[in-house]
Amino acid sequence: MYAISLGDDGAELRPLEPWRAEEFLVHMDRGREFIGRYVGLPDAVTDLASSRSYLQSYAEKAAADAGRIYGIWTDGKLVGGVLFRTMDVEHGTAEAGCWLEPSAVGRGLVTRAARVIIDWAIEERGIHRVEWQVSAANEPSIAVARRLGMTKEGVLRESYRYRGKRHDMEVWSVLAPEWRAVRQAS
Template sequence: MYAIPLGDDGAELRPLEPWHAEEFFHHIDRGREFIGRHVGLPDLVTDVDTGRAHLRRYVEKAAADTGRIYGIWADGTLVGGVLFVGFDAAQGVAEAGCWLEPAAVGRGLVTRAARVVIDWAVEERGIHRVEWHVSSANAPSIAVARRLGMTKEGVLRQSHLYRGERQDMEVWSVLAPEWRAARTPPAPRAETV
């Protein structure tokens, strides 16, 4: 088991695995209404067994190299997560996503966690394009895409049926050269005498 520190505030990023099912369910339950405003996770995770099944699907995706899921822990408590909904190493394209319970909002946890997983995808796995699909109504997630340096590519009008209502979905992305350029500090400029 490993944990990646997300800063000096004790927050950590760790893989979410089936043995976390009870903790995962309680986390989703704490944020059920808040998370469910834009993300369907609370509709899928209704008890410990459905939580375990969801995490098992991501174990299978990881084994097939088609997706991954990570939890964000703050002060020892699971408060959110980031994931690769889709991961196509052959094409060099991945779709990232996130969720967070209300108690953890405003601390930059999702942005910090997304930076870690996107950096891994680009630098370790050779992913060229990371996408972020988000409802136009989900302002916090759009703000994360902006902080990650992503470009809004367009809006898929009424393309997503969520809880009986059609939603516009925005597609944001960052390409590997853009990601690297944003991370690299500018070279020092020569002083003129």
């Protein structure tokens, strides 16, 4: 098992694997209402079986080099995560995403964790384009996209049906040369 430090505050990024299904479910229960405002993850992870199945689907994606999921821990407690919902190494594209429970908001955890996985995808896996699709109403996630140096490409009007309503989705992205330029400048 390995962990990647996310800074001096003791936060860590670790793979979120099927054997952590119970911990993942407890985390989801703590943040279910908050996380579920914009993403369907809490609707997919409702009991131990669905938690295990969700994490197993990402283990299979990782084995096929088609996606990844990582948890964010603070003080030994799972508080959120980042993922590559999709990853197509052959075409050099990936879609990143995130979630966070209320107790961990406002500490820069998602931004730091997303930087780690995007850097890995670009530098280690040769990904050229990383997308970030976000509900137009999800200001915190849009702020993360901005902090990551992403460019807003447009709005997919009413493209996401969630809990009986249609939502606009913003598409943000960063290209490998842009990512490298921002990293060199900082």
